[in-house]
């Protein structure tokens with residue numbers, strides 16, 4: 001499984017950092033997690049074949065995670081024709097809103113739905129195609145009522161958790177990761193100060209951790225704090241690739 005960080009910024013783009021997007025490649029196919037960054041443009045720049053995309057997974061309906069979804073899907077309807085894609089939105093409202101948005105951009109609903117399968121994320125294991133399995137757990141990013149998800153990707157004997165955006169101070173973190181073992185946990189750092197959550201993160205049963213979606217003031221003290229973790233921790237940058 002190869003993971004490429006397409007956008008690692010927090011809620012707003014920064015110099016050299018787009019908002020949230022990650023590319024996961026396995027068994028010759030690609031999966032997009034969140035579409036805050038201009039995915040098509042970045043993949044073109046990195047020579048990542050667009051027609052290999054099989055799944056798009058959105059954690060929640062904030063613009064820094066979903067704002068560029070139109071530009072991910074729209075090319076699939078035209079010159080990058082691809083009718084093998086399932087796109088998961090976190091709620092029925094999100095799905096309907098997205099379809100309406102495409103409709104106002106003159107892509108009729110029937111046409112979109114005949115090419116791209118649009119679906120709604122369900123808690124637990126909700127996607128499996130023989131190459132990759134994806135499961136979701138709710139986070140408290142927008143409280144209990146609004147759907148926001150963390151996603152776990154399993155492929156080739158590897159297991160990677162992306163926390164997605166969590167509640168302020170990460171009240172759900174330990175329940176989210178549980179006791180199970182991960183090869184990698186990709187943790188956001190826009191909604192807690194590293195200093196405050198370090199002890200909780202250190203309990204994670206993982207071989208390594210990557211911090212993304214970080215707001216630099218939240219990372220204060222990271223030079224001293226991160227080396228005290230019981231596993232290696234890396235701070236993601238746009239374009240960073242890792243292979244598990």
Ligand SMILES: [Zn+2]
Pocket residue numbers: 010011020062064065165190213
């Ligand atoms: Zn966010």
Ligand SMILES: [Zn+2]
Pocket residue numbers: 060062141165
């Ligand atoms: Zn958010």
